[in-house]
Amino acid sequence: xxxxxxxxxxxxxxxxxxxxxxxxxxxxxxxxxxxxxxxxxxxxxxxxxxxxxxxxxxxxxxxxxxxxxxxxxxxxxxxxxxxxxxxxxxxxxxxxxxxxxxxxxxxxxxxxxxxxxxxxxxxxxxxxxxxxxxxxxxxxxxxxxxxxxxxxxxxxxxxxxxxxxxxxxxxxxxxxxxxxxxxxxxxxxxxxxxxxxxxxxxxxxxxxxxxxxxxxxxxxxxxxxxxxxxxxxxxxxxxxxxxxxxxxxxxxxxxxxxxxxxxxxxxxxxxxxxxxxxxxxxxxxxxxxxxxxxxxxxxxxxxxxxxxx
Amino acid sequence: xxxxxxxxxxxxxxxxxxxxxxxxxxxxxxxxxxxxxxxxxxxxxxxxxxxxxxxxxxxxxxxxxxxxxxxxxxxxxxxxxxxxxxxxxxxxxxxxxxxxxxxxxxxxxxxxxxxxxxxxxxxxxxxxxxxxxxxxxxxxxxxxxxxxxxxxxxxxxxxxxxxxxxxxxxxxxxxxxxxxxxxxxxxxxxxxxxxxxxxxxxxxxxxxxxxxxxxxxxxxxxxxxxxxxxxxxxxxxxxxxxxxxxxxxxxxxxxxxxxxxxxxxxxxxxxxxxxxxxxxxxxxxxxxxxxxxxxxxxxxxxxxxxxxxxxxxxxxxxxxxxxxxxxxxxxxxxxxxxxxxxxxxxxxxxxxxxxxxxxxxxxxxxxxxxx
Numbered sequence: 093x094x095x096x097x098x099x100x101x102x103x104x105x106x107x108x109x110x111x112x113x114x115x116x117x118x119x120x121x122x123x124x125x126x127x128x129x130x131x132x133x134x135x136x137x138x139x140x141x142x143x144x145x146x147x148x149x150x151x152x153x154x155x156x157x158x159x160x161x162x163x164x165x166x167x168x169x170x171x172x173x174x175x176x177x178x179x180x181x182x183x184x185x186x187x188x189x190x191x192x193x194x195x196x197x198x199x200x201x202x203x204x205x206x207x208x209x210x211x212x213x214x215x216x217x218x219x220x221x222x223x224x225x226x227x228x229x230x231x232x233x234x235x236x237x238x239x240x241x242x243x244x245x246x247x248x249x250x251x252x253x254x255x256x257x258x259x260x261x262x263x264x265x266x267x268x269x270x271x272x273x274x275x276x277x278x279x280x281x282x283x284x285x286x287x288x289x290x291x292x293x294x295x296x297x298x299x300x301x302x303x304x305x306x307x308x309x310x311x312x313x314x315x316x317x318x319x320x321x322x323x324x325x326x327x328x329x330x331x332x333x334x335x336x337x338x339x340x341x342x343x344x345x346x347x348x349x350x351x352x353x354x355x356x357x358x359x360x361x362x363x364x365x366x367x368x369x370x371x372x373x374x375x376x377x378x379x380x381x382x383x384x385x386x387x388x389x390x391x392x393x394x395x396x397x398x399x400x401x
Numbered sequence: 402x403x404x405x406x407x408x409x410x411x412x413x414x415x416x417x418x419x420x421x422x423x424x425x426x427x428x429x430x431x432x433x434x435x436x437x438x439x440x441x442x443x444x445x446x447x448x449x450x451x452x453x454x455x456x457x458x459x460x461x462x463x464x465x466x467x468x469x470x471x472x473x474x475x476x477x478x479x480x481x482x483x484x485x486x487x488x489x490x491x492x493x494x495x496x497x498x499x500x501x502x503x504x505x506x507x508x509x510x511x512x513x514x515x516x517x518x519x520x521x522x523x524x525x526x527x528x529x530x531x532x533x534x535x536x537x538x539x540x541x542x543x544x545x546x547x548x549x550x551x552x553x554x555x556x557x558x559x560x561x562x563x564x565x566x567x568x569x570x571x572x573x574x575x576x577x578x579x580x581x582x583x584x585x586x587x588x589x590x591x592x593x594x595x596x597x598x599x600x601x602x603x604x605x606x607x608x609x610x611x612x613x614x615x616x617x618x619x620x621x622x623x624x625x626x627x628x629x630x631x632x633x634x635x636x637x638x639x640x641x642x643x644x645x646x647x648x649x650x651x652x653x654x655x656x657x658x659x660x661x662x663x664x665x666x667x668x669x670x671x672x673x674x675x676x677x678x679x680x681x682x683x684x685x686x687x688x689x690x691x692x693x694x695x696x697x698x699x700x701x702x703x704x705x706x707x708x709x710x711x712x713x714x715x716x717x718x719x720x721x722x723x724x725x726x727x728x729x730x731x732x733x734x735x736x737x738x739x740x741x742x743x744x745x746x747x748x749x750x751x752x753x754x755x756x757x758x759x760x761x762x763x764x765x766x767x768x769x770x771x772x
Binding site for chain 1: 606607608609610611613614615616617618
């Protein structure tokens with residue numbers, strides 16, 4: 093068994109009485125790329141911040157790279173690269189000045205050369221003297237990633253690094269992530285994109301501060317035990333509207349098709365029965381997609397909360 | 402027309418809602434006028450009375466008692482010390498413990514009775530001409546009030562002569578007092594404002610999260626934030642001192658090296674205030690408002706704008722806490738009085754205490770995590 097880059101147990105964080113992260117346990121083996129998914133405000137950022145020592149957990153314990161996340165936070169900071177959700181380098185410094193600042197903070201040997209090499213590698217060299225604030229979203233993201241990798245961290249914590257970045261830049265970004273993973277770097281990346289989730293070795297899904305699913309994409313999909321029917325045709329929106337209120341049934345329209353899912357295959361069959369003969373629709377039973385699974389997870393989590401409250 | 406009105410109303414309501422959210426701004430809107438009212442209404446007095454006075458008496462007796470009584474009855478003088486020699490009196494004036502030294506020379510009574518019109522010497526600390534001018538003006542009445550009872554025949558002629566020496570600033574130029582004082586005011590403003598903005602900027606722009614995630618100690622962040630402003634502070638000092646010398650011909654009797662050293666304590670005190678504000682403020686606007694809240698009493702209660710001794714006790718107590726008060730005494734003492742290290746020490750240690758307390762608060766308030 094390989095060593096664990098992240099090994100935390102029961103992480104809990106409360107903000108003024110509200111539990112934002114609730115008993116989260118993660119075991120991420122070295123060299124794997126993990127996707128961290130969940131709706132906005134589900135606790136992804138808070139979890140990541142606890143992992144790199146920016147927040148003190150109210151409960152739970154664990155290690156990052158074998159170092160205790162509470163008592164050895166300073167040592168963790170030296171070996172972890174953390175990319176914040178919001179661009180957090182200096183907009184009034186140039187690309188080169190930003191990288192130079194970071195290189196100095198980590199006391200990198202041969203600093204000038206390191207900065208040059210980094211700029212060349214990520215293609216920022218022609219923009220070295222451009223102010224970071226004037227870079228487009230994609231270039232800002234490259235700069236941020238380059239900066240948090242310059243000290244060759246063994247673990248990268250990336251908080252929605254590709255939010256607002258175009259598909260081309262996202263693809264290049266993921267190629268870089270996989271290249272890093274081949275070199276043994278462990279990556280935990282939070283995202284809202286399904287295609288990115290599918291690029292990960294494993295995914296962890298969190299909602300309302302609780303981890304709801306963990307595993308490979310196939311495991312998560314299989315683990316949900318979801319039945320899904322897909323209806324295609326012009327009548328899909330009407331059906332979606334009628335099925336929306338049915339308990340235990342999740343619906344989602346994707347372009348021309350409607351996905352209807354439930355954990356109870358029999359109930360699902362009964363629910364769609366009245367619309368099966370609609371001449372405008374063609375029905376087929378399908379393998380649920382990761383997105384179907386996530387929609388189902390968040391809806392059942394919301395329903396469970398509603399019941400509890 | 403009506404639509405335009407609706408839009409203005411929408412804008413106004415939004416503005417009021419935002420204002421209500423920002424408690425600090427809301428507090429400042431009420432707090433600043435109240436503070437100004439209290440300070441201007443109760444604390445400021447351009448005609449200070451009961452100024453501390455030292456007495457050197459070489460001719461004890463009834464006449465001495467009459468003179469002291471007349472001085473105190475004028476309302477401007479309060480004899481707080483009786484000293485035997487010039488040296489002791491000199492030290493009291495240099496350290497600012499007394500504003501006047503009254504010397505009754507040997508044989509004063511004898512000469513007075515002989516009608517030889519003896520001289521009564523009054524030395525005034527004229528570094529702040531405004532603070533002593535009314536008291537000096539009141540001295541014209543001194544022979545009359547001193548002799549009225551016991552020697553009424555001497556009241557008109559020949560009586561005695563009051564000789565006033567305006568020490569340190571014989572021409573009573575207010576620039577001599579204000580220009581060195583401005584040095585402290587400028588430094589207070591820039592040091593507190595610049596540091597509080599510098600750190601708050603990191604929080605506001607989100608770069609603080611990045612800094613905290615990197616291997617930087619809070620003390621290192623603070624040191625790095627503060628050092629550039631110490632340099633800037635000294636540049637300002639150089640500019641003001643050069644202007645003082647060449648534009649205003651302010652005398653510079655004491656050691657500039659000593660001033661430079663004492664300045665460091667003053668700079669550190671102000672920088673710590675700036676850091677503390679930055680640790681509390683959530684955005685740059687709040688940091689600026691807090692600076693203003695500190696700056697206002699600093700210029701009004703320190704003795705920069707209005708005579709310190711004219712203020713009531715409670716205002717003097719507040720004034721004694723402020724770093725600017727002590728710095729004004731240091732800079733005026735060194736430049737105008739030629740004070741050395743022993744004379745300024747009583748003003749340096751309060752600065753050091755203020756600086757250590759403020760630094761402790763700043764370090765405790767500085768967040769190592771985002772909690």
